[in-house]
Amino acid sequence: xxxxxxxxxxxxxxxxxxxxxxxxxxxxxxxxxxxxxxxxxxxxxxxxxxxxxxxxxxxxxxxxxxxxxxxxxxxxxxxxxxxxxxxxxxxxxxxxxxxxxxxxxxxxxxxxxxxxxxxxxxxxxxxxxxxxxxxxxxxxxxxxxxxxxxxxxxxxxxxxxxxxxxxxxxxxxxxxxxxxxxxxxxxxxxxx
Amino acid sequence: xxxxxxxxxxxxxxxxxxxxxxxxxxxxxxxxxxxxxxxxxxxxxxxxxxxxxxxxxxxxxxxxxxxxxxxxxxxxxxxxxxxxxxxxxxxxxxxxxxxxxxxxxxxxxxxxxxxxxxxxxxxxxxxxxxxxxxxxxxxxxxxxxxxxxxxxxxxxxxxxxxxxxxxxxxxxxxxxxxxxxxxxxxxxxxxxxxxxxxxxxxxxxxxxxxxxxxxxxxxxxxxxxxxxxxxxxxxxxxxxxxxxxxxxxxxxxxxxxxxxxxxxxxxxxxxxxxxxxxxxxxxxxxxxxxxxxxxxxxxxxxxxxxxxxxxxxxxxxxxxxxxxxxxxxxxxxxxxxxxxxxxxxxxxxxxxxxxxxxxxxxx
Numbered sequence: 001x002x003x004x005x006x007x008x009x010x011x012x013x014x015x016x017x018x019x020x021x022x023x024x025x026x027x028x029x030x031x032x033x034x035x036x037x038x039x040x041x042x043x044x045x046x047x048x049x050x051x052x053x054x055x056x057x058x059x060x061x062x063x064x065x066x067x068x069x070x071x072x073x074x075x076x077x078x079x080x081x082x083x084x085x086x087x088x089x090x091x092x093x094x095x096x097x098x099x100x101x102x103x104x105x106x107x108x109x110x111x112x113x114x115x116x117x118x119x120x121x122x123x124x125x126x127x128x129x130x131x132x133x134x135x136x137x138x139x140x141x142x143x144x145x146x147x148x149x150x151x152x153x154x155x156x157x158x159x160x161x162x163x164x165x166x167x168x169x170x171x172x173x174x175x176x177x178x179x180x181x182x183x184x185x186x187x188x189x190x191x192x
Numbered sequence: 193x194x195x196x197x198x199x200x201x202x203x204x205x206x207x208x209x210x211x212x213x214x215x216x217x218x219x220x221x222x223x224x225x226x227x228x229x230x231x232x233x234x235x236x237x238x239x240x241x242x243x244x245x246x247x248x249x250x251x252x253x254x255x256x257x258x259x260x261x262x263x264x265x266x267x268x269x270x271x272x273x274x275x276x277x278x279x280x281x282x283x284x285x286x287x288x289x290x291x292x293x294x295x296x297x298x299x300x301x302x303x304x305x306x307x308x309x310x311x312x313x314x315x316x317x318x319x320x321x322x323x324x325x326x327x328x329x330x331x332x333x334x335x336x337x338x339x340x341x342x343x344x345x346x347x348x349x350x351x352x353x354x355x356x357x358x359x360x361x362x363x364x365x366x367x368x369x370x371x372x373x374x375x376x377x378x379x380x381x382x383x384x385x386x387x388x389x390x391x392x393x394x395x396x397x398x399x400x401x402x403x404x405x406x407x408x409x410x411x412x413x414x415x416x417x418x419x420x421x422x423x424x425x426x427x428x429x430x431x432x433x434x435x436x437x438x439x440x441x442x443x444x445x446x447x448x449x450x451x452x453x454x455x456x457x458x459x460x461x462x463x464x465x466x467x468x469x470x471x472x473x474x475x476x477x478x479x480x481x482x483x484x485x486x487x488x489x490x491x492x493x494x495x496x497x498x499x500x501x502x503x504x505x506x507x508x509x510x511x512x513x514x515x516x517x518x519x520x521x522x523x524x525x526x527x528x529x530x531x532x533x534x535x536x537x538x539x540x541x542x543x544x545x546x547x548x549x550x551x552x553x554x555x
Contacts, residue, residue: 138385144278150302151269153278163528164381167464168431168450168481170390175531178296182538184531186281186341187297190332191390 004028004035013042133191135172137164142172144189155185218250219315225256225327226263226319229292246299246312253292260287261342262320264334268313269301279317279332283341283531286554336445340502343512345532349555351515352536356552361545368540368548371533374525379460384488386462391482399424404433407499409517413439414446414500417476426491428452429484431465433498436476443471445504448479451526455492459526464501499523
């Protein structure tokens with residue numbers, strides 16, 4: 001059995017395929033357990049992303065974001081034309097540029113969304129230098145950020161720390177006390 | 193909704209990471225004073241899109257001949273934070289030779305698209321024994337941290353035991369209730385918190401120089417004599433202090449607590465200023481940190497003050513403030529209690545005064 005492509009399955013779960021393809025995919029899912037499970041996973045991720053999206057800053061300039069992404073795609077396509085071998089044949093429509101464009105859009109959107117997610121975790125704060133390693137302390141815990149990655153550490157259980165602290169040498173600490181055992185766990189992150 | 197438009201493309205990107213496996217391991221040296229009995233990684237793994245959750249519970253055994261009073265484990269998430277690392281410390285332990293104890297922690301990792309699966313390695317940075325001797329590579333300077341926590345624990349237990357003797361159970365109970373009240377009232381970092389970035393800042397705003405005021409602790413071996421930091425908007429940067437060794441012993445490390453007051457008049461310990469130095473008796477030196485501390489937008493720092501929170505002498509011994517000195521300088525309302533006091537407060541909360549008295553008898 002030929003399965004539905006992962007990309008199309010993802011687009012299907014968010015209602016972003018044509019009516020005809022939607023009917024085709026639905027028919028396939030009715031008889032394919034593995035694709036149906038995969039579609040359910042995408043729906044769950046979609047729900048989780050929606051909840052993250054609700055936390056996005058209200059003053060986010062979507063038009064500027066859209067313009068930036070479009071410009072980046074155009075630059076990418078223009079660069080592709082510059083390095084492509086010249087041909088005297090009449091240009092024909094091909095699915096390849098579309099696939100490349102979709103891929104570029106996906107990567108750009110993922111990057112932008114990840115940045116937004118991280119900023120949403122600390123509303124009101126903008127990093128001094130986005131590329132510099134930094135530590136952050138807040139009432140919910142501690143976090144280390146470097147090169148777009150993030151690592152947060154908490155103690156035993158999911159509770160909030162009883163105390164947090166930071167040092168100007170780039171260390172952040174959070175202290176947790178276990179409700180049952182009274183054991184104290186101190187977690188630290190280091191930017192150096 | 194525009195948010196909805198982003199979801200499909202993010203899902204496409206998520207495909208790339210959803211198949212990745214999180215690998216993990218625990219490494220202990222061959223001559224380690226603790227042995228790994230079991231490690232439970234629970235439901236660790238990819239939780240959603242680009243987020244990874246790690247839940248680790250280690251069961252360890254004291255294989256040495258001395259009591260263990262503290263342990264620090266290093267956590268390195270390869271490919272996640274270039275050069276960055278984390279640690280898990282458990283102070284205030286009292287583990288007899290041959291006994292087991294547990295260390296638990298949770299990690300939350302977020303990463304952009306990349307190749308290869310993330311790896312997490314847990315290793316030993318140090319173990320502190322009841323005689324204050326130390327074992328371990330100490331790459332994170334955990335000997336210093338754990339020794340200070342242990343000295344604070346001894347100071348506080350001694351204080352509570354003396355209080356029990358002089359004021360009885362009622363006096364100890366009153367002290368616990370005061371401690372719980374201070375815990376509830378102590379100013380905390382808000383949801384937005386504070387960011388610290390090392391290195392020279394790129395903020396071009398000139399800002400203004402603000403002087404530190406110092407809270408003098410009578411028996412401190414270090415006297416801060418002057419201090420300045422530059423404040424620009426909601427950012428404080430490049431603090432520099434002048435300190436003098438007033439003791440008769442050379443000093444190799446000190447830590448200054450840094451208290452800021454905002455426009456609402458709320459004071460809080462915003463950060464500490466640690467410094468390695470070689471300071472002979474009577475000598476002075478400058479403590480300088482090329483770093484910036486950023487508060488949430490809208491925060492206006494009105495004033496700053498500092499106090500000496502710990503000192504390490506060249507011979508490896510330490511000075512920490514007494515409870516009396518902390519009280520006299522009115523610091524106990526802003527400074528967090530020691531880890532041991534937190535532990536004893538929790539025991540009191542859970543088991544009452546009887547449980548607390550029994551716990552104090554163990555030491």
